[in-house]
Amino acid sequence: xxxxxxxxxxxxxxxxxPVLLRCNYSSSYSPSLFWYxxxxxxxxxxxxxxxxxxxxxxxxxxxxxxxxxxxxxxHLTKPSAHMSDAAEYFCVSSGYSSASKIIFGSGTRLSIxx
Amino acid sequence: DGGITQSPxxxxxxxxxxxxxxxxxxLNHDAMxxxxxxxxxxxxxxxxxxxVNDFQKGDIAEGYSVSREKKESFxxxxxxxxxxxxxxxxxxxxxxxxQTVDEQFFGPGTRLTVL
Numbered sequence: 323x324x325x326x327x328x329x330x331x332x333x334x335x336x337x338x339x340p341v342l343l344r345c346n347y348s349s350s351y352s353p354s355l356f357w358y359x360x361x362x363x364x365x366x367x368x369x370x371x372x373x374x375x376x377x378x379x380x381x382x383x384x385x386x387x388x389x390x391x392x393x394x395x396x397h398l399t400k401p402s403a404h405m406s407d408a409a410e411y412f413c414v415s416s417g418y419s420s421a422s423k424i425i426f427g428s429g430t431r432l433s434i435x436x
Numbered sequence: 437d438g439g440i441t442q443s444p445x446x447x448x449x450x451x452x453x454x455x456x457x458x459x460x461x462x463l464n465h466d467a468m469x470x471x472x473x474x475x476x477x478x479x480x481x482x483x484x485x486x487x488v489n490d491f492q493k494g495d496i497a498e499g500y501s502v503s504r505e506k507k508e509s510f511x512x513x514x515x516x517x518x519x520x521x522x523x524x525x526x527x528x529x530x531x532x533x534x535q536t537v538d539e540q541f542f543g544p545g546t547r548l549t550v551l
Contacts, residue, residue: 331476354537365440365526365542366479373537412478416536424469424536426478 324349326415328427336435341400343430345413348394355396356414357387360429366412372396383407408434439463440543442527447548449514449521457512457546459527466533468510469540472496473524482525485510486533514548522550 329344347353354373358366370381377389387398396413413427440461449455461468467486471479481494485504499518504510510529514521525546530538 356539358542363524363545363547365442365544366528366540367542368539371539424481424540426480428478429476 324353324415324417324423324425326413326425326427328411328413328430330430331428332431332433334433334435335403337405338402341398341403341407341432343398343411343413343432345396345398345427346394347396347413347415349415349417351417352391353415353417355387355389356416357381357385357396357398358412358414360410360412362409369398369411403432403434405434405436408432440527440529440541442525442543442546444546445544447546449548449550451550452516454513454515455548457514457525457527457548459510459512459543460508461510461527461529461541461543462508463529463531463541464507465529465531465541466507467530467535467538468504469528469530470494470500470502470510470512471526471528473526473545479526482512521548523548 325348327346356371357369360366369385370379372379372389380386385400410429410431412429416424443458469484470482480496482500483502485491501513527543528540530540
């Protein structure tokens with residue numbers, strides 16, 4: 323069965339320091355994986371997407387994620403946090419057939435300290 | 437501009453009333469989705485539709501109903517049977533029917549409060 327686990331419900335970093343948001347997935351096949359960002363009272367916006375091409379995926383706003391099959395992980399990183407990065411981040415897994423489900427992680431709230 | 441619109445942004449309902457949330461997209465996407473988001477939780481799927489005049493229940497469909505009479509529109513009705521309807525509701529669309537590998541495009545959401 324598919325599942326997505328975001329290992330931290332809340333991450334706090336100082337402005338200018340690196341960001342790491344962790345996501346582990348469980349699937350019997352190689353899924354497609356996504357990271358979305360949600361600012362307060364807004365819809366979700368796609369940051370980046372992995373679909374079995376390059377394992378290192380670059381997204382918008384300086385974010386990137388690396389697909390590691392051996393570790394079943396898809397962690398989101400950014401070298402230097404900006405105040406505008408404060409938001410909720412969701413890791414999402416989906417499959418290749420119409421029977422596959424889209425599975426959302428429970429979210430990680432990222433806070434940025436000045 | 438292409439995108440998804442949801443209206444209203446805020447909605448207040450008295451207990452026992454039905455209420456309909458609007459979702460419109462001009463992206464020419466086949467698939468549309470409704471999610472519910474509660475504080476501190478991820479998104480839960482209410483209903484989804486892959487083509488016009490067809491829709492399927494998601495994980496928490498009880499107390500909700502939908503229609504898909506036009507490709508652009510996927511309204512959600514929250515009925516009086518929904519026991520705890522206060523939540524943030526998000527509509528989304530994706531390009532191809534049955535292709536869950538496609539990214540989803542989200543509307544700005546409707547916050548429903550039951551008084």
